[in-house]
Amino acid sequence: MRLSTYFLPTLKQTPAEAQIVSHRLMLRAGMIRQSSAGIYSWLPLGLRVLKRIERIVREEMDAAGCHEVLMPTIQPADLWRESGRYDDYGPEMLRIKDRHERDMLYGPTNEEQITEIFRGAVKSYRDLPRNLYHIQWKFRDEVRPRFGVMRGREFLMKDAYSFDVDYAGAKRSYNRMFVAYLRTFARMGLKAVPMRADTGPIGGDLSHEFVILADTGESAVYCHPALLAHDVLAADIDYRGDLEPVVEEWTRHYAATDDKHDPGSCPVPADELVTARGIEVGHIFYFATKYSEPMGCAVTTADGDSAPVHQGSYGIGISRLAGAIIEASHDEDGIIWPDSVAPFAVGLINLKSGDPACDTAAGDLYAKLLAAGVEVLYDDRDERAGSKFANMDLIGVPWQLVVGPRGLKQGVVELKRRATGECHELSVDAALSRLVG
Numbered sequence: 001m002r003l004s005t006y007f008l009p010t011l012k013q014t015p016a017e018a019q020i021v022s023h024r025l026m027l028r029a030g031m032i033r034q035s036s037a038g039i040y041s042w043l044p045l046g047l048r049v050l051k052r053i054e055r056i057v058r059e060e061m062d063a064a065g066c067h068e069v070l071m072p073t074i075q076p077a078d079l080w081r082e083s084g085r086y087d088d089y090g091p092e093m094l095r096i097k098d099r100h101e102r103d104m105l106y107g108p109t110n111e112e113q114i115t116e117i118f119r120g121a122v123k124s125y126r127d128l129p130r131n132l133y134h135i136q137w138k139f140r141d142e143v144r145p146r147f148g149v150m151r152g153r154e155f156l157m158k159d160a161y162s163f164d165v166d167y168a169g170a171k172r173s174y175n176r177m178f179v180a181y182l183r184t185f186a187r188m189g190l191k192a193v194p195m196r197a198d199t200g201p202i203g204g205d206l207s208h209e210f211v212i213l214a215d216t217g218e219s220a221v222y223c224h225p226a227l228l229a230h231d232v233l234a235a236d237i238d239y240r241g242d243l244e245p246v247v248e249e250w251t252r253h254y255a256a257t258d259d260k261h262d263p264g265s266c267p268v269p270a271d272e273l274v275t276a277r278g279i280e281v282g283h284i285f286y287f288a289t290k291y292s293e294p295m296g297c298a299v300t301t302a303d304g305d306s307a308p309v310h311q312g313s314y315g316i317g318i319s320r321l322a323g324a325i326i327e328a329s330h331d332e333d334g335i336i337w338p339d340s341v342a343p344f345a346v347g348l349i350n351l352k353s354g355d356p357a358c359d360t361a362a363g364d365l366y367a368k369l370l371a372a373g374v375e376v377l378y379d380d381r382d383e384r385a386g387s388k389f390a391n392m393d394l395i396g397v398p399w400q401l402v403v404g405p406r407g408l409k410q411g412v413v414e415l416k417r418r419a420t421g422e423c424h425e426l427s428v429d430a431a432l433s434r435l436v437g
């Protein structure tokens, strides 16, 4: 992408309305613009990041044996009357009437919708287990939308729904999602800690929030240091095998958010306890037959009876993650994207656009990187070097490749790693093989 023709409306000034760093940086880096309270447009740079996050989530869900569907944003109220939630949900639900005066709503979540689909299609225990997910916009009329995309009213969520014949099956489905979540967040360069969450009237212990540690997180969190040492990506995961040992390894240690933490009964000695700030990026939940029973979603069992299916739901805040990753990875100059979610892999800076030698060398590098499938943002504008550097630091592209007249005379370019500031002079060919290899 040539920056001279790109749509990247960056801001020099810090927007006054933004209270947290990710919101400020997303506005400044030209990723998003507010439409109304808690509702945002995603501009090209922001959309690239959103799509990359989405892709990691999708790959990990597919690897765990889930199947992608796409349900509508607008749902009929009658479906929610069946489960009893139409009245229970309260003012967070955006209620709409169509031209025939039928009650509709903008979906805050999709348990009812997926249960309706499933009950019409599956009748036998032989067709279980199944897990269906979609990545779709949700609307919740939050009392206090704030922090940009972190607590929006309209937001993009991945929500998955599992269907099993009994509790034992549902627990296996839950375990698969538990492990898939660990892998998903790790691939985004995040330390996500599963923390036991409220199960409400369902009871049991099958609800976990996945909380990432970031200095500017909304809530205080406390956990055993062992949880930060595990490396789930190094482990060989077989989703068809027994995942109970993996889940046990992650759940036997203490981890609590501030509303659950009790210093009095905390089993971790104070000098070992990790105290940090956290952001909820995912939530998994087993809810037994809460929807299948009232909505008549049942299957015939092995001994010929009929039984309501056991369900779970599993959410990931995709749009929230864009902000959360920035909260976890930035410095005073701007965003530091982990490679896996970066909008571009390389930012190519031509220090002297208009200079024939620089234009030729930078143009050549640009073409070669593109040909090798590397995503490059090429700053070919006629701007001061200082402002090009500041801009590239702000938008946080992981590698900066700098072509200038002085270096070219010696046949070298500069390669800088955004995260560490480490900078090396290399020949053009060496730089290319570093970035392509």
Ligand SMILES: Nc1ncnc2c1ncn2[C@@H]1O[C@H](COP(=O)(O)OP(=O)(O)O)[C@@H](O)[C@H]1O
Binding pocket: 109, 140, 142, 149, 150, 151, 152, 153, 155, 157, 280, 281, 282, 283, 315, 316, 317, 318, 319, 320
């Ligand atoms: N208002 C919001 N803005 C952005 N993301 C949200 C919002 N509400 C929830 N999410 C994301 O969706 C995931 C699943 O939501 P859920 O657990 O159902 O919501 P809540 O925790 O608000 O009850 C959350 O873990 C979070 O990452």
Ligand SMILES: [Mg+2]
Binding pocket: 209, 280, 282, 283
């Ligand atoms: Mg939650």
